[in-house]
Amino acid sequence: MYKIETTKLMKKIMGDYFLGMKDIGKKIAWCTSVGPAELLRSFGFEVHFPENHGALLGATRTAGDFIPEAAKLGYSSNICSYLTADVGSYLKKQTPLSEHYGLNGPPKPDLIVYNTNQCREVQDWLTYFAREFNCPVVGITPPRYINEITKDEIDDVATQFKAMIPICEQTSGNKFEIDNFREVIRLSKEATDLWKEVLWTASSTPSPISFFDATIHMGPIVVLRGTQIAKDYYTTLLEELTGNVDKGIGFLEKEKCRIYWEGMPIWGKLRSLSDLFLQNDAAVVASTYCNSWVFDAFDEKDPFESSAKAYTEIFINRSEKAKEKILAGLIKDFRIDGVIFHEAKTCFNNSNASFGMPARLKEKTGVETLIIEGDLCDLRFFSEEQSIIKIETLIEQISS
């Protein structure tokens, strides 16, 4: 059975990352997953990402125990299930971090920072915790749904980044050093370039990494970008995957078709969905989600402007027209036969099927599209049987 050997290293790195937060002497910042993590690291903060915890609650299928707790506080179960699961976990004082790493919960924040480049939900979510922990909260609020980013937009966001400096200095106890920031941006850029190369190995046939593998291997680029650890990790992973490409080894010996996954993962069903596609010889080789941590724009020579550009031009923050263009390019690069749009019930921000995009994309590229309904964490919204039938029908249709 095909196995990515570097997975063992990834588990060790992620374990060390979580255990590193146990050190109470360190200053901790909470940050959204596509937020200004590099600036925070340049001040010496350890960075915790609440969305990463939300994904863990989804993947361990514990989210369902916690979402009702948040509902008691008035958080609707129709809003972001990362938010409701994370808030519920905090209220119930339970987390899978205890079982896996012996932690009582996520580390206590000294500073909380969000970026609404992905959604407004993160603002409500992180502000809740700022109230709970009585700590400062700062937000970056970039322009939304951009077509092509303009210089004025970059300048606006860069100014917001710079405005964070005094609160970072105050809460970290360290002065801002431009050279530290440049160095973190350099490391982030190198890691994100490697991550992109990792993902792009899947353009080979047979592909050495599936979308489902990539959702696991993306851990370090989400939580450790800006560190040497992340850079070294992706160097090792890339070496293994390119070696497999050279040897003609992939996760499927014979690919009947190649699929693109659009939208959020269904964290609690990763294993069963991965098995479903493998059993049908369908290779899910690319996704919008894993590509979200590819930041081409980072440039240490221009740390503020390049961060502003990198974090504002992300896919989720683009116009329908820009998204269609990006998807059409990926369909071509990865030689995709079919696109599955996952409409996540509690995240319309990362669901792109509601305004006719599947039909337009099919018309533009000639590739079949399918919409399945589900959710990132709340499995009550996922009808497994119905989805299996739809997926198998799509595979049959495109393979014939």
Ligand code: SF4
């Ligand atoms: S983008 Fe979606 S899943 Fe992510 S935090 Fe916002 S609402 Fe939640």
